[in-house]
Amino acid sequence: MLPSMPSPAREHFLAEPRVGVLGVTDSRGGDRAPLIVPVWYGYEPGGDVVVQMGRATIKASLLRAAGRFSLCVQDEGRPYRYVSVEGPVTAIEETVDPELREALARRYLDPEEAGAYLAATSDQLKDDIVFRMRPRHWRSADFAAFAADFAEAGAAQDDGAA
Numbered sequence: 723m724l725p726s727m728p729s730p731a732r733e734h735f736l737a738e739p740r741v742g743v744l745g746v747t748d749s750r751g752g753d754r755a756p757l758i759v760p761v762w763y764g765y766e767p768g769g770d771v772v773v774q775m776g777r778a779t780i781k782a783s784l785l786r787a788a789g790r791f792s793l794c795v796q797d798e799g800r801p802y803r804y805v806s807v808e809g810p811v812t813a814i815e816e817t818v819d820p821e822l823r824e825a826l827a828r829r830y831l832d833p834e835e836a837g838a839y840l841a842a843t844s845d846q847l848k849d850d851i852v853f854r855m856r857p858r859h860w861r862s863a864d865f866a867a868f869a870a871d872f873a874e875a876g877a878a879q880d881d882g883a884a
Contacts, residue, residue, distance in 0.1 A: 727862040732805045733767035735862070736795060739829045744773060745792040746784045757784055762826050763793060770812055770854040774826060777816075777851040785811060785853050793855070801865040807857035815852035823847065 727735065742763045748754040759781055764772040771793055775782050785791055789811050796804040823846065827836040 725864055725866075727803070727805065727864045729860075730767070731864070732860060732862040735797075735803065736765050736771075736805045736807065736857075737767055738795075740795040740797075741830075742771075742773075742793045742795045744781070745794070746781065746790075747788045748784060749787050750780075750784075757781060761793075762830050764822070764826055764829065770856050771807060771809075772822065772826075772852060772854050774818055774823065774846070774850050774852050776846075776849060778849075782851055782853075786814065791853070791855055803864045803866070804862065806861040807855075807859065809856045809858035811853055812856045813852075813854040815854070818847050818850045818852055820847060822852065823850075 726732075741760050743758055744761045744763075745756045745758045748757045757780065761773050761775070773793075790809060791811070792806060792808040794804060794806040796802070824836070824840060827839050830836075831839055
């Protein structure tokens with residue numbers, strides 16, 4: 723069994739600025755796997771996951787049809803950690819709030835880059851849409867304790883060889 727994170731830790735982890743991987747059922751027919759794409763997202767502990775995307779994208783169309791999605795974020799440094807959430811879309815905002823858009827840009831970019839990005843992509847205010855999802859199912863793993871156990875076992879083995 724994977725070493726999971728307690729609820730406050732996993733919510734804090736999800737709230738940190740990480741690129742998320744969004745997954746949604748691909749209902750376009752045939753033998754398609756779920757659509758899985760990287761996204762910027764927003765999250766505050768206890769709240770909804772917020773993602774902004776182009777209104778006319780396949781991703782937005784599939785989210786409307788499915789009415790739910792998954793999001794996975796990870797720390798690729800050792801010891802590895804991840805949090806995955808899944809739940810229903812709780813709101814679709816046809817108009818992007820400029821403050822939300824700015825907050826997402828500032829979450830992922832340094833202040834100078836964020837200002838330039840916001841200016842260069844101002845059309846997103848009319849071309850984009852926002853989806854909100856309430857996390858219902860959580861999965862997480864934090865391999866820190868697991869790694870510590872291996873380190874201790876290795877140290878004990880080294881001590882025994884001396």
